[in-house]
Amino acid sequence: MKATRIPVWLMTGYLGSGKTTLLRSWLRDAALQDAALIVNEIGEVGLDDKLLGQAVDSASLISSACICCTGLPGLQDALENLWWDRLHRRRPAYGSVVIETTGLADPRSVIDAFETVPVLRERYRLAGVFTAVSAVAGLDLIEAHPEAVAQVSAANALIVTKCDRADGAALERILRQLNPRAEIVLSRNASLGWPSAMAMANAAGRPTPTPPWRAHVPTDHGTSAHFVPLDAPLTLAALNAQVDALQGDTLLRLKGVIRLDDGALRDVQWSVGDRDIAVAPFAGDVPRLGLTCIRALENPALTTKPPPFVF
Numbered sequence: 021m022k023a024t025r026i027p028v029w030l031m032t033g034y035l036g037s038g039k040t041t042l043l044r045s046w047l048r049d050a051a052l053q054d055a056a057l058i059v060n061e062i063g064e065v066g067l068d069d070k071l072l073g074q075a076v077d078s079a080s081l082i083s084s085a086c087i088c089c090t091g092l093p094g095l096q097d098a099l100e101n102l103w104w105d106r107l108h109r110r111r112p113a114y115g116s117v118v119i120e121t122t123g124l125a126d127p128r129s130v131i132d133a134f135e136t137v138p139v140l141r142e143r144y145r146l147a148g149v150f151t152a153v154s155a156v157a158g159l160d161l162i163e164a165h166p167e168a169v170a171q172v173s174a175a176n177a178l179i180v181t182k183c184d185r186a187d188g189a190a191l192e193r194i195l196r197q198l199n200p201r202a203e204i205v206l207s208r209n210a211s212l213g214w215p216s217a218m219a220m221a222n223a224a225g226r227p228t229p230t231p232p233w234r235a236h237v238p239t240d241h242g243t244s245a246h247f248v249p250l251d252a253p254l255t256l257a258a259l260n261a262q263v264d265a266l267q268g269d270t271l272l273r274l275k276g277v278i279r280l281d282d283g284a285l286r287d288v289q290w291s292v293g294d295r296d297i298a299v300a301p302f303a304g305d306v307p308r309l310g311l312t313c314i315r316a317l318e319n320p321a322l323t324t325k326p327p328p329f330v331f
């Protein structure tokens with residue numbers, strides 16, 4: 021009897037699209053409790069695997085390279101290792117695999133790998149490709165970044181996020197033009213549940229890369245990332261000063277965990293298009309305290325300065 025191939029769900033979306041927030045809620049669904057999770061965070065100190073890993077048995081973090089280009093072999097190894105570990109009972113059996121790409125990934129090479137790499141094709145089945153697009157910043161990002169367009173065109177389920185903060189109607193029209201095959205849903209407050217998301221992907225049919233994707237596979241994605249360690253506890257004023265210093269016209273993303281002088285950990289996040297910097301209590305282990313900044317090397321006119329820091 022031919023072994024059943026394990027379904028794989030691919031989650032993508034540009035920096036700040038809200039994909040991690042959606043994924044966190046989906047992984048709490050009973051249907052994904054036994055999922056194996058692979059998180060790709062390049063140029064950042066891995067946090068998403070910690071945030072997301074609380075919901076599932078284990079999370080693998082690929083932080084050395086982007087899995088759509090230089091890191092694709094690493095993804096293939098991770099999937100193969102998962103399969104062998106499952107076979108030899110070195111880890112709990114998993115019923116599905118969930119992969120979160122970096123915000124800069126062009127997912128088409130990953131989709132293609134499930135068709136063309138024999139070891140993946142025999143063991144895994146790409147069940148759905150979700151792309152989150154922010155209603156706040158999505159139109160600008162699609163205009164400025166080819167990766168954002170690739171993410172949209174590769175999806176079979178498109179989720180317009182943050183519709184509680186901006187009207188998603190104009191963006192939805194553009195998305196329909198870019199990808200007429202995909203199912204589209206407008207989401208408010210990350211409220212789209214996993215059963216609905218899965219139903220969307222299934223209704224849209226099999227995800228297939230849009231040829232000719234090989235024409236352009238970027239390797240640096242036109243951005244730079246650097247990490248600013250902030251090991252000592254900070255006063256609010258010192259944190260404000262630090263965020264001010266990191267601002268600039270090319271900033272796409274600011275993200276990390278810091279410790280305030282009251283001893284509490286805080287999750288700090290800002291993405292292009294956001295009006296305010298989001299600060300929230302953080303519980304859990306952190307590999308390193310500090311802030312990761314991702315900047316665009318081109319299109320400086322796109323980005324806007326983050327606002328004054330508000331608590």
Ligand SMILES: [Zn+2]
Pocket residue numbers: 086087088089090124125126238239241
């Ligand atoms: Zn890449």
